[in-house]
Amino acid sequence: MGQLPHHRKPYQVNLVKQHVLCEMNYIRLMKLIAGNASDEWMIGFSFHGQTCSVHFQITSRSRYTTVIDITQDNRFNWLPCQKMQVRLYHDVRMAEVISSQRQRDFKPRYNYPNALMYHPDEKEQLNLFLADWLEHCLNNGYLFETIEQSS
Secondary structure, X not given: OOOOOOOOOOOOOXXXXXXXXXXXXXXXXXXXXXXXXXXXXXXXXXXXXXXXXXXXXXXXXXXXXXXXXXXXXXXXXXXXXOEEEEEEEOOOOEEEEEEXXXXXXXXXXXXXXXXXXXXXXXXXXXXHHHHHHHHHHHHHXXXXXXXXXXX
16 A cells, blocks of 8 residues: 655744744844944955955844844855845844845745745745854954945
8 A cells, every 4th residue: 555645744934943043133233333433344354365245234224123234255156146135123133134036025934836946944044044154254254344435
């Protein structure tokens, strides 16, 4: 007799895990912001004798939120240019990805397959990537350049 097909349970959002991830990303970003008086700066890295940089630009500030654009330069032809927009919520001390590679409004969960081929946990994956990216900046980067804005 044949076995019944095994169906995987649909992805369920773990709110506690999401909150911890967003809280840790907030702490990481605040460490990077704290060292900079400017609203725009770059952090550099050396990789096999080549330098690359991650560009941070605060695009919006209000009492309770700050929006930061984060872009990695594309000096390596094998690595696509990474672009994210992150919103910091100061009242709850959380940060989340609100845009990635010019895609916006990520849902907490997607059915799979879907038209955009997002993972069921696409939003969580983006915030995990942000965590890794920021951790790399904090552990391996150096302040490459602070960009002063002309008045």
